[in-house]
Amino acid sequence: MIPRGKLDLTFSDTFAGIGFCIAEGFRRKESPTRFPKESDRMVTLSVRTGLDLLLTALNYPPDTEILMSNINIPDMFNIIRAHQLIPIPLSIDKDSLSIDPAELSAAISSSSKMLLLSPLFGGVMDLESILPIAKKHQLLVVEDAAQAFMGDLPAPSSASHIAHPGHPETDVLLYSFGLIKTNTAISGAVMTIKDPVLYLKIKCLNESLTRQKTRVYFKKLIKVLFMKLLTINSFYTLFYHLIGNSGKNFDEVLSSFTRGFPGADPLKKIRFRPCMANERLLERKWNNFSTEKIRQRKQLAKDILTGLPESLKIGRLNLHHTYWVLPIECDDPDEMIKKLREHGFDATAKASSLIKLSPVKPGTENPAALCLKWLIYLPMDTQMKSSKREELRLLLKSGI
Numbered sequence: 001m002i003p004r005g006k007l008d009l010t011f012s013d014t015f016a017g018i019g020f021c022i023a024e025g026f027r028r029k030e031s032p033t034r035f036p037k038e039s040d041r042m043v044t045l046s047v048r049t050g051l052d053l054l055l056t057a058l059n060y061p062p063d064t065e066i067l068m069s070n071i072n073i074p075d076m077f078n079i080i081r082a083h084q085l086i087p088i089p090l091s092i093d094k095d096s097l098s099i100d101p102a103e104l105s106a107a108i109s110s111s112s113k114m115l116l117l118s119p120l121f122g123g124v125m126d127l128e129s130i131l132p133i134a135k136k137h138q139l140l141v142v143e144d145a146a147q148a149f150m151g152d153l154p155a156p157s158s159a160s161h162i163a164h165p166g167h168p169e170t171d172v173l174l175y176s177f178g179l180i181k182t183n184t185a186i187s188g189a190v191m192t193i194k195d196p197v198l199y200l201k202i203k204c205l206n207e208s209l210t211r212q213k214t215r216v217y218f219k220k221l222i223k224v225l226f227m228k229l230l231t232i233n234s235f236y237t238l239f240y241h242l243i244g245n246s247g248k249n250f251d252e253v254l255s256s257f258t259r260g261f262p263g264a265d266p267l268k269k270i271r272f273r274p275c276m277a278n279e280r281l282l283e284r285k286w287n288n289f290s291t292e293k294i295r296q297r298k299q300l301a302k303d304i305l306t307g308l309p310e311s312l313k314i315g316r317l318n319l320h321h322t323y324w325v326l327p328i329e330c331d332d333p334d335e336m337i338k339k340l341r342e343h344g345f346d347a348t349a350k351a352s353s354l355i356k357l358s359p360v361k362p363g364t365e366n367p368a369a370l371c372l373k374w375l376i377y378l379p380m381d382t383q384m385k386s387s388k389r390e391e392l393r394l395l396l397k398s399g400i
Contacts, residue, residue: 001344
């Protein structure tokens, strides 16, 4: 069976991380931080940590409104509420994976202070029509590019190039290098802050946090070795059948492996700095990142989606879609998943823990808004043979 995805981490990277952990055990004092070199960037444990630090530094009064994409992981909404702030959801368009400028304008009130945008699935939001509205109302613009890392590149001269997702007018940019993310370092995030005063506040808060224990990170690395072996097709097929025969839910078992901060209270687990071994592996991954993997993902998506109805393609109008995952829309997700798995393709409706926040006023959502209910995620294995890509494409075409 072809797995739904593979970790963006080589065995060499994994063993390097283990070596960094062992080296930390022999250090008598902490070595100076070398990464990142830029004066407006810092490393945090996660994007969740970065958001928590940002909201702590800003210290907004209770009931301040945070305008944000209506689809995200639960922790992001919970962190905002933990700061006694109110998340105001803005619907994400199914085709563009962006928000509607008119909906943004209508949602702004005297209590609105921040616009938090979270591009989905590897797409990049077009901010040209959004930023003028945000700046007009003095909103702090935060780009949560957790799913959209594609290298530290300059802005493209044409839509055919790979784009750096951070717009030059964005106030805060967040990259995630969590377990299932592009260029993963297992955990860690990079935060860019334009305002020097705000940067210093957040830096002081971040440096006041205790470093996560190296042994916690070491255990994650050992788990990753098992996960990498598991995603070898033959082992994955065996594991799939073993879980099925045991009566357990396969999706739930896999989710338990990849969940970054399990539990109902994320604040207790995110208020740390990465251990030095984590920072060193993140530096290694950052410096050695190649956009070739992005090109391969885009080619895989093109091979699978060519000739399929436009209506099922998610983000088809997004100019810089890099397909971190490959979702499609279908009328009967359960039946489609069953069909694909019978043919050796591990599709799923639960590739992520995304949830959708209900609109403030029921019945006001944009009819073109993305709906998670009808999505399935196709296997994203860039090593998939041409024959398998064609087989998957034809299965999708015949089942729609």
